[in-house]
Amino acid sequence: MTRRIVFLDIDGTIIDHDGEIPDSTVRAIRGARANGHLVFLASGRTPTEVERRLVEIGFDGAILGAGAYAWTGELWGEGGWAIERLMSPEDAAEMIAGYRDVGADFILQGREDVWATRAGFDRLASSLEAEGRLSDATRTALLDHITVTEDPPVTGIAKSVFSSDDAGAYAAVRARLGERFHVITGTMPGLGTAGGEVSPSGVTKGSTLLLLLDRLGIAVADAIAIGDNNNDLEMLRAAGTGIAMGNATPDALAAADEETSSVDADGIWTAFARHGLV
Numbered sequence: 001m002t003r004r005i006v007f008l009d010i011d012g013t014i015i016d017h018d019g020e021i022p023d024s025t026v027r028a029i030r031g032a033r034a035n036g037h038l039v040f041l042a043s044g045r046t047p048t049e050v051e052r053r054l055v056e057i058g059f060d061g062a063i064l065g066a067g068a069y070a071w072t073g074e075l076w077g078e079g080g081w082a083i084e085r086l087m088s089p090e091d092a093a094e095m096i097a098g099y100r101d102v103g104a105d106f107i108l109q110g111r112e113d114v115w116a117t118r119a120g121f122d123r124l125a126s127s128l129e130a131e132g133r134l135s136d137a138t139r140t141a142l143l144d145h146i147t148v149t150e151d152p153p154v155t156g157i158a159k160s161v162f163s164s165d166d167a168g169a170y171a172a173v174r175a176r177l178g179e180r181f182h183v184i185t186g187t188m189p190g191l192g193t194a195g196g197e198v199s200p201s202g203v204t205k206g207s208t209l210l211l212l213l214d215r216l217g218i219a220v221a222d223a224i225a226i227g228d229n230n231n232d233l234e235m236l237r238a239a240g241t242g243i244a245m246g247n248a249t250p251d252a253l254a255a256a257d258e259e260t261s262s263v264d265a266d267g268i269w270t271a272f273a274r275h276g277l278v
Helices: 023-034 052-057 089-102 118-130 136-142 169-177 205-216 230-238 250-255 267-274
Strands: 005-008 038-042 061-064 069-072 080-084 105-109 114-116 146-148 159-163 181-185 195-200 223-227 241-244
Touching: 005 205, 023 038, 023 052, 023 267, 038 205, 061 205, 069 205, 080 205, 089 105, 089 159, 089 169, 105 118, 114 118, 118 146, 118 159, 159 169, 169 181, 169 195, 181 230, 205 223, 205 230, 223 230, 223 267, 230 241, 230 250, 241 250
Parallel strands: 005 038, 005 223, 038 061, 114 146, 223 241
Antiparallel strands: 061 069, 069 080, 105 114, 105 159, 159 195, 181 195
């Protein structure tokens, strides 16, 4: 049996749209690891935003911050940070200036800390609540540790999330920052083109996946990536097999090699079984 490595997005892939983790997903992850395969998280979330209930499932490592960080080893036990790809202070300052120029609110994410404008924080909380995803676990991971400030730092920044009441915010941010940064849309629940994410140019889940495979000595052909959203596109394309959830965005479906069922219809289990991991 060939040992495979699997990279799993969190929101919309492991965690469903009600904020729950299907039992079949937990069984699939634990079963694959028991069969000798490696299972990694691969999320836009930064380390402090990884919920305890995810850690308790058991993973062999993680790509976090949409490619800014990679941890190898049991979360958060033996092991450590294998990769860290942060914005320069100059780029972070330019990004903040760009948001202010176009009138977008923002959340800046670092490895240990997160900073948000008041409106950015409130919009995130409201969008999670509107979708029914504001469970105690999610609130603790995503909201309780955010520092609300209009004067955030420019050091230690991995990526950011922006939001607005204006559906043209994504186009405005892309026009202002797109030549210098990696800008995507559609990641914050319910916002569509009124929000998105900005990362350093070239820093994606996919590029870090390739760096990590090289460090681990694992062939790209043996890597499987599963996701549902637009920050998964590079990962889905980079892995030997890219699998889109049945609830994935049209762009994610187009980037993937194949499709599984939705997050709340045993999508992870179905994909793992199809590829002989369980």
